[in-house]
Structure formats: structure tokens, C-alpha cells
Amino acid sequence: MYQYNAFDQRFVLERVEQFRDQTQRYLAGALSDEQFQQLRLRNGLYIQRLAPMLRIAVPYGLLTARQLRTVAEISRRYDKGYGHLSTRQNIQINWPELEAVPDILADLAKVQMHCIQTSGSCIRNITTDQFAGVAADEIVDVRPYCEIMRQWSTYHPEFDWLPRKFKIAVNGAGADRAATRVHDIGITVRRGEDGAPRFDFHVGGGLGRTPVIGSLIRAGLPQQHLLTYLEAILRVYNRYGRRDNKYKARIKILVRAMTAERFRAQVDAEWEHLRDQPSTLPDEEVARVKACFEPPPYEQRTDEAALLAKQRLEDPAFNTWMRNNVAAHKQSGYAIVTLSTKPTGVPPGDVTDEQMDAVADWGERFGFGEVRISHEQNFVLPDVPQRHLRELFANACELALGQANAGLLTDMICCPGGDYCALANAKSIPVAEAIQRRFDDYDYLHDLGPLDVNISGCMNACGHHHVGHIGILGVDKRGDEFYQISIGGNQAEDASLGKILGPSFERAEVPDVIEKLLDVYVGNRFEGEPFLHTVRRIGVAPFKERVYADAG
Secondary structure (H helix, E strand, O other), X not given: OOOOXXXXXXXXXXXXXXXXXXXXXXXOOOOOHHHHHHHHHOOOEEEOOOOEEEEEOOXXXXXXXXXXXXXXXXXXXXXXXXXEEOOOOOEEEOOOOHHHXXXXXXXXXXXXXXXXXXXXXXXXXXXXXXXXXXXXXXXXXXXXXXXHHHHHHOOOOOOOOOOOOEOXXXXXXXXXXXXXXXXXXXXXXXXXXXXXXXXXXXXXXXXXXXXXXXXXXXXXXXHHHHHHHHHHHHHHHHHHOOOOOHHHOOHHHHHHHHOHHHHHHHHHHHHHOOOOOOOOOOHHHHHHHHHHXXXXXXXXXXXXXXXXXXXXXXXXXXXXXXXXXXXXXXXXXXXXXXXXXXXXXXXXXXXXXXXXXXXXXXXXXXXXXXXXXXXXXXXXXXEEEHHHHHHHHHHHHHOOOOOOOXXXXXXXXEOOHHHOOXXXXXXXXXXXXXXXXXXXXXXXXXXXXXXXXXXXXXXXXXXXXXXXXXXXXXXXXXXXXEEEEEEOOEOOOOOEOOEEOOOOEEHHHHHHHHHHHHHHHHHHXXXXXXHHHHHHHHOOHHHHHHHOOOOO
């Protein structure tokens, strides 16, 4: 992974001391709440319902074991002994004291971490496939390009004060595990006929109050133009994006207002002035960054399928976990492991300091000291030798990280909701727990197959409910919490937005509604047909009829 040079380290340390001074001035009354707001947001510090929340940057979801241990220690020393894995592949701590935040940032800087631009109207953490660099279906390893974009976007003088927050996702595999179609910019990297990387740009995607699937505005862009084309897009957005209404300030609103064709024309005209300017990406710079992502020293081992087959026959629980939480690796004899953070009764994405320490240990013991965070709020160990999978599974089970539910109904994406967030209309975590308890049966879950359930506590859609196969949105009705259900959403390469079934439900009714939806699916599916495909084939009407059959 990328290692700081002397400039990088000095830059981050200077930002820590600047924020320490800003915090001291604020606490002394020299800065007002309004004056301090943008300063703290640029350093990832929110004021939530109950306490400050600090969002720690994890560029493209990649951590070293040492960095994860540092976060665990911070959670012990300055918080309540746990953290939260976010859908942008970052880590959040929910209870830091404001006075301690500069010390937290200083501790992070010691291990090449920071909280810069994890909030505010700027380019946020760039996300990607959690399996990047190791996936068997990978076409191009996009991590070097994510790092190049991270360096380009950090405190970029022209894009530090955009109309609204700005999110970029990058994918280089056959399957889109980065949800590129629902980002402000989604980039797909593939190979051209000459074998060189080519970049396809989808722009104007996003969720929230106005969910939109991004529009393709440029295909086949050569590598050297990556940054200049990004600058052209951001310049057009910065110039024409609305600043008078934050609910209409995202680039998706601009693209829709202009139409994708007119927006593309504006970008292309801007790009004509930029394409040979200083941001043109030279091959030697790409090579420099790529050198940071050279494959680790893999052992040359044969595939150990026979050993695994024997172990799976001996241990049905291990077999279930292998089937669901272990993905194919491009290197023979290795595997990619997803460690689910979704045991029943735990808020999705929450991890204790003990779990973080253990995952760091496993990253070293069963790999090369690297850990990933997925868009689905789970940990990933990218380089596990197949011969160690059973031992890792046993260790994971001891610390409630061995759930065999990755990609299944109980592997939910869930925002913190009304328990923590001041913007939420309703609580999300109790709904997630009620669903987990109702469907806490592995045999049933595996019979259902792949099924994304996404829960948001408000229209800001931090739980990505619009693209859940089943989406749940908390709404307020005259001070009471209700939940609106949608089906048919999808975040992958064939992205789609879910369709609302009808009137919302009380919280206690939600598990019953989910069960009715699943009954319709099981009764109508073809053999081996996933939930999403059944919804697309038969439509929403049969599900709606079943759910509201007993309504007054």
C-alpha cells in the first residue's frame, strides 16, 4: 500500500497543529459555532445527537494492521471501546470529547492516518472494490488510480468549497462491488484493444432525496487524461451547481437540469482547455504509485481444494462459511475472506476494540498485514492461505466475526439512525435487530440466496435504501416513527432504484412485511433465481398485493 514520504507526513502533522489551535480558540470563545463549523468538518468532526462523532479516513478502504490497532487504542482511550465501519469504507468513533480530538488526530498521524476531508463540501474519501488487487475477476487493479486521485483531490485549491459534498467510486473488476452508478462520479476501468487501461465515466448518480442512476458521459478515456477530465467535470459543477439550496446542490440535480448531453458538452468544452495542462498524468507518475501496490511475496502453492473439501465435509458450519464468506483469489492457494460484523443484536458495522485488535492480528498471522473495509460495512482479509481458512474461521467465531451471512438478508447496510444522528426521522438499529432475530437461521438464509436489505433513518439515505433489493426508509408521521418499504433496487453494474410498495408501516410490523415479501419470492421464483431477478420478472404488484392484503 502507499507509504507517506517526508512531505506527506509533514503535511498531515501541520494540519493537526492547525486544528489544535482552531479548537483551542473555539473553546476559549474566540471562534463562534458558525466559524468553527467548517473548520471541524474539514477534519471529520460532526456534532451528533448525543456527542461529537469523528470520521477517520481510510483511503479506498485499505488499512495496515498497525493502523487498525491504533484505531482500537483510540477507541479505548478516547471513546467507549468501539468503532463503526461506514459505507464509504471509513471508521467512525461516536463519543470523543471535543478537547481530545487534536490528540486523536496526532495519534492517527503517527501511523499515516488522518480525518481530512471526511466531511464538508469537498471531495470525500474515494472508494473502490474491497477486493481490488486480489479478486479473481479483476480486469485492472484500480488502487494506484485511487491513490493518485486521493493525492490530487486533497486540499485541491479549486475544489475545497464545492456546492455540496462530492463522492467518487472506482471499479476495475467484472462485478461492480463499488456501487459506481450511484456516485457523483463512478469510474469503471477496463482494458482497451491495445491492452492499456481505459476509463469510463458515469456522472450524476446519487441517492438521498432525489435518487438517480449516473449517466455515461465519456467512455474509453486514456490514462493520461484521468485527472484533467476529472477537473473538467468538477469545474463545470463548481460553476453551475446551485448554492442557494443545499437540497438541490448535488451534481445529480445539475446533470438532470442540463440533461446528460448538455452536461457532457460543457465538460468537453472545459476539457479542451485542460487536456494538455499540468494535471496531465505522465506514465512515470503512474509507475511510481503502482510500485506501492506490487503484489506481496506469495508462496507458490497449488490450489488446496482437496484439503478444503475434506475440512468442509467434516465441519458443516465451516462449509457454510466457506460457501458464503470466502471469495476466489487471483493467486493459486489463497482466498479472500469477508469477516461479517452483523451478528444478531449488534448494530451493523459496529466493532469493538477487541475485535479490531484481533482482526489486525489475523491480518498479520494469516496474510501480509493488510485489512480492508467493505462498502457493506464488513472487514476483509485479502490474502489468506487456503490452508489457514479453517483456523481463521474458528478464531473469528470466538469473537462474533464468523457469521456466514455475507451478502445474505442479515448482512444489512444500516445507518446509525435516530439513536445517534440528529437528522434522522426514525431509528434504524432496532429495525435491523428485529429483522436479524426473525430470520436468524442460516439454512433459511442460504435457501433465499443473495439478498440486500438496506435501512436508512431519513431521506439522506446513508443506509442506501434506494438500492437495496429490499429498502427500508424511516419516516416521521406527526411525531411517530413509520417505515416505508421498497423493492427491486440494486447497486451493481445493472443498477436500479427500488419501487415503493405503498403506505408505510409501524416499526413492529416491519419483520412481518419482510416475511410476506419473502413468501411471495419463494412461491414465484424459478429454481436458483435470486430475489432481485424474481422482482424484475414478475413486477411489484404481487408483492404489494400480499403485503396489503389484510389492510382495512
